[in-house]
Amino acid sequence: xxxxxxxxxxxxxxxxxxxxxxxxxSFTEFHRRTGVARNILTDRLRKLAAHGVLVQxxxxxxxxxxxxxxxxGRDLFLVILSLRQWGExxxxxxxxxxxxxxxxxxxxxxxxxxTGTDGTPLDIDTTRVRKAxxxxxxxx
Amino acid sequence: xxxxxxxxxxxxxxxxxxxxxxxxxSFTEFHRRTGVARNILTDRLRKLAAHGVLVQxxxxxxxxxxxxxxxxGRDLFLVILSLRQWGExxxxxxxxxxxxxxxxxxxxxxxxxxTGTDGTPLDIDTTRVRKAxxxxxxxx
Numbered sequence: 452x453x454x455x456x457x458x459x460x461x462x463x464x465x466x467x468x469x470x471x472x473x474x475x476x477s478f479t480e481f482h483r484r485t486g487v488a489r490n491i492l493t494d495r496l497r498k499l500a501a502h503g504v505l506v507q508x509x510x511x512x513x514x515x516x517x518x519x520x521x522x523x524g525r526d527l528f529l530v531i532l533s534l535r536q537w538g539e540x541x542x543x544x545x546x547x548x549x550x551x552x553x554x555x556x557x558x559x560x561x562x563x564x565x566t567g568t569d570g571t572p573l574d575i576d577t578t579r580v581r582k583a584x585x586x587x588x589x590x591x
Numbered sequence: 592x593x594x595x596x597x598x599x600x601x602x603x604x605x606x607x608x609x610x611x612x613x614x615x616x617s618f619t620e621f622h623r624r625t626g627v628a629r630n631i632l633t634d635r636l637r638k639l640a641a642h643g644v645l646v647q648x649x650x651x652x653x654x655x656x657x658x659x660x661x662x663x664g665r666d667l668f669l670v671i672l673s674l675r676q677w678g679e680x681x682x683x684x685x686x687x688x689x690x691x692x693x694x695x696x697x698x699x700x701x702x703x704x705x706t707g708t709d710g711t712p713l714d715i716d717t718t719r720v721r722k723a724x725x726x727x728x729x730x731x
Contacts, residue, residue, distance in 0.1 A: 452609055452671065455678030460602040469592055472715045503681075520715075523681040528715050529673040529705055531592065537670055538595030541643075541663045548723040554707045555717050561708055565669055567694045568701055575612045575660075575668050577695050583688040 458502040459527065463487050463495045468524060469531050471505065476517040499524070529563070536562055598642045599667065603627050603635050608664060609671050611645065616657040639664070669703070676702055 459465060463485065467475075470484045482492055496518055499505040504524040510517040520527075535552060543549055552560045565573045599605060603625065607615075610624045622632055636658055639645040644664040650657040660667075675692060683689055692700045705713045 452675040452678050453606065454682035455674040456602045456605055458678075458682060460605060460674075462596045462600040465596055465600060466593060473720055525715055526680060527677060529703055530670070530677055532705060533669040533673045534595040534600075535592040537667060538592050538598075540666065542594035542598060550723055551721045552718050553721045554711070554713055556707075557721070558708055560705065560713060560718055563669055563703060563705055565672060565700065565703055567696075568698055571694070573694055573700060575665055578692050578700055580613055581691045581693045581697070583690050 455530075459499075459504060459530070461495075463491055464499060464504075465531070465534070467492070467495055467499060468504065468520070468527050471518065471520050471524065472528065472531060476510070476519060477515060478518075481518070532560070533563065595670075599639075599644060599670070601635075603631055604639060604644075605671070605674070607632070607635055607639060608644065608660070608667050611658065611660050611664065612668065612671060616650070616659060617655060618658075621658070672700070673703065 459468065466485045466487070467481055470481055473484075475481050475484055478492065478496070481487075481496070482489060485492065487495070496505065496507070500507050500518070503521055504527070505518045506521050507516055507518055509515075532552065539549065554560060567573050567577075571577075599608065606625045606627070607621055610621055613624075615621050615624055618632065618636070621627075621636070622629060625632065627635070636645065636647070640647050640658065643661055644667070645658045646661050647656055647658055649655075672692065679689065694700060707713050707717075711717075
């Protein structure tokens with residue numbers, strides 16, 4: 452997880468990724484949506500490209516550069532979704548107006564539930580980190 | 592999602608939350624695990640408490656302060672898990688040794704799949720953000 456945070460673990464990077472998922476591609480568009488200062492945005496776009504989350508390419512028009520999510524970037528869907536759903540539960544007042552993530556039929560995306568291989572819901576009480584090399588101790 | 596990032600969207604806050612989920616409670620323990628400078632750790636613990644993610648209390652021994660996740664903090668389980676699983680897929684070389692999140696039986700937690708209400712897997716191509724107030728347009 453620390454390695455994931457090295458690559459995407461700051462506020463602006465995550466907002467850029469969110470907006471890329473929502474269709475933003477140009478510097479201007481990212482700037483308008485995130486509201487971040489231009490020098491910070493330049494830095495984050497450069498880092499996300501260096502880390503393989505975005506790829507920079509010439510737009511089909513040939514007139515400007517655009518930034519598109521790589522497969523690794525697209526795979527951050529659940530990270531962005533989990534932050535969104537947590538925010539909906541804990542950072543909005545009841546009844547407050549907010550945007551909604553919907554599927555192709557316009558149905559809201561249900562809250563994601565973590566389950567084990569047997570279908571049991573899991574949380575922080577029923578999971579633990581097994582350090583590398585502890586398999587033998589666990590099996591004994 | 593921006594509101595979630597206001598509360599927990601920086602690298603050190605997320606590492607503190609991860610370690611709290613893994614059992615860390617004292618300043619010394621968070622300091623040892625995260626490796627963050629003491630002044631930054633002090634700042635992040637204070638902010639996480641102010642935002643209702645951690646609560647500061649006197650340890651049962653009565654001799655020191657400890658920091659315990661609130662319900663909102665515990666609910667960040669999926670955020671932390673999704674970062675961990677993404678990191679496993681994209682920030683480790685094949686075959687590289689790493690820790691594993693396991694359930695109570697020692698079984699690795701499966702990769703989380705996002706599905707719609709009808710069970711269809713969802714990703715960034717099959718979802719979109721519906722801004723507040725657009726329900727009528729969608730329904731028409």
